[in-house]
Amino acid sequence: MTIDGFAAPPALVEHARRFRAEGAVPAVPRVAATVLLLRPAGDGFEVYMIRRVAAMTFGGMYAFPGGGVDRSDSEAHLGWAGPDPAAWGVRLGLDPAAAQAVVCAAAREVFEEAGVLLAGPDPDTVVGDVSGDDWEAARQDLEGRRVGFADLLAGRGLTLRSDLLLPWSRWITPEFEPRRFDTYFFVALLPEGQRTRDVSGEADHTLWLRPADALARAEAGELTMLPPTMVTLVEVAAAGDLDGVARDAAERDPGTPILPYIEGLDGAEPSFRLSRSGR
Numbered sequence: 489m490t491i492d493g494f495a496a497p498p499a500l501v502e503h504a505r506r507f508r509a510e511g512a513v514p515a516v517p518r519v520a521a522t523v524l525l526l527r528p529a530g531d532g533f534e535v536y537m538i539r540r541v542a543a544m545t546f547g548g549m550y551a552f553p554g555g556g557v558d559r560s561d562s563e564a565h566l567g568w569a570g571p572d573p574a575a576w577g578v579r580l581g582l583d584p585a586a587a588q589a590v591v592c593a594a595a596r597e598v599f600e601e602a603g604v605l606l607a608g609p610d611p612d613t614v615v616g617d618v619s620g621d622d623w624e625a626a627r628q629d630l631e632g633r634r635v636g637f638a639d640l641l642a643g644r645g646l647t648l649r650s651d652l653l654l655p656w657s658r659w660i661t662p663e664f665e666p667r668r669f670d671t672y673f674f675v676a677l678l679p680e681g682q683r684t685r686d687v688s689g690e691a692d693h694t695l696w697l698r699p700a701d702a703l704a705r706a707e708a709g710e711l712t713m714l715p716p717t718m719v720t721l722v723e724v725a726a727a728g729d730l731d732g733v734a735r736d737a738a739e740r741d742p743g744t745p746i747l748p749y750i751e752g753l754d755g756a757e758p759s760f761r762l763s764r765s766g767r
Contacts, residue, residue, distance in 0.1 A: 494715070496750050496760045504750045507664035514663035517670035519586075521594035522554025523653070524720065525604060526730060527678040532698055533730050535721070536602060536684050539693040550702075550711045553601035554594070554671065558633075561596065562589035566638035569611035570651025579655055580672060581743025591650050594674050596637040600630060603685035606653065606676060607646040614649060616681035627687065652676050654734060655742035656723075659716040662748050672742065673720060675733055699725035715748045715760050
């Protein structure tokens with residue numbers, strides 16, 4: 489695999505061929521956010537990955553915590569630290585309200601799916617251990633939409649630390665997929681004192697591993713991943729260390745969408761290609 493092209497799985501090739509033959513209309517992508525949680529490991533770092541349950545969209549695939557933007561994310565009025573929504577909008581190529589929704593969704597989803605909370609009592613601190621029973625009850629209420637993310641934070645006197653999220657990239661699901669997402673990828677360092685927990689009903693296995701090891705296991709057939717996951721692992725692995733990830737994130741264009749498509753559907757060896765403008 490290379491960043492610019494790699495073999496397409498036979499099942500997806502057939503899916504794309506049917507889509508073309510039927511003249512189907514592409515589904516409208518749902519806006520989503522996903523977070524690569526990173527932690528130090530020796531002279532490098534590890535990334536947190538989850539395997540989606542088989543019944544879900546992209547079930548059986550290893551991915552990063554994340555999910556769709558909810559209406560509550562755009563309507564939230566919450567304590568905010570770091571770049572304001574207008575600054576985030578410039579960075580992500582969105583209007584301020586839409587940018588706030590994406591950033592809120594990223595923080596909310598990583599708490600729902602990994603039990604990690606990117607918030608603190610003031611703009612310079614982060615909460616510590618959030619694995620106690622009271623926090624778990626709050627997480628379940630959030631996941632069940634019995635409470636909004638802004639209300640959860642406000643009730644505990646917390647501020648969203650948007651500065652702990654570093655924008656990385658934006659991917660749009662291929663046109664031939666029946667369910668499509670317009671996903672903003674972020675990286676974040678696991679806050680000191682917190683730990684990931686296998687709490688989401690949307691995952692049946694979780695693990696921490698070095699990006700290079702994740703790629704090696706994927707190539708060996710031990711882990712199944714979609715192109716955005718694999719390419720992102722290649723990119724963060726190339727950064728070398730956590731300081732390198734931060735430097736690279738600052739130089740990236742996280743607003744221009746990347747759209748995977750299959751080239752050579754009529755040939756013997758179709759391959760995935762990546763359009764950097766959303767085609």
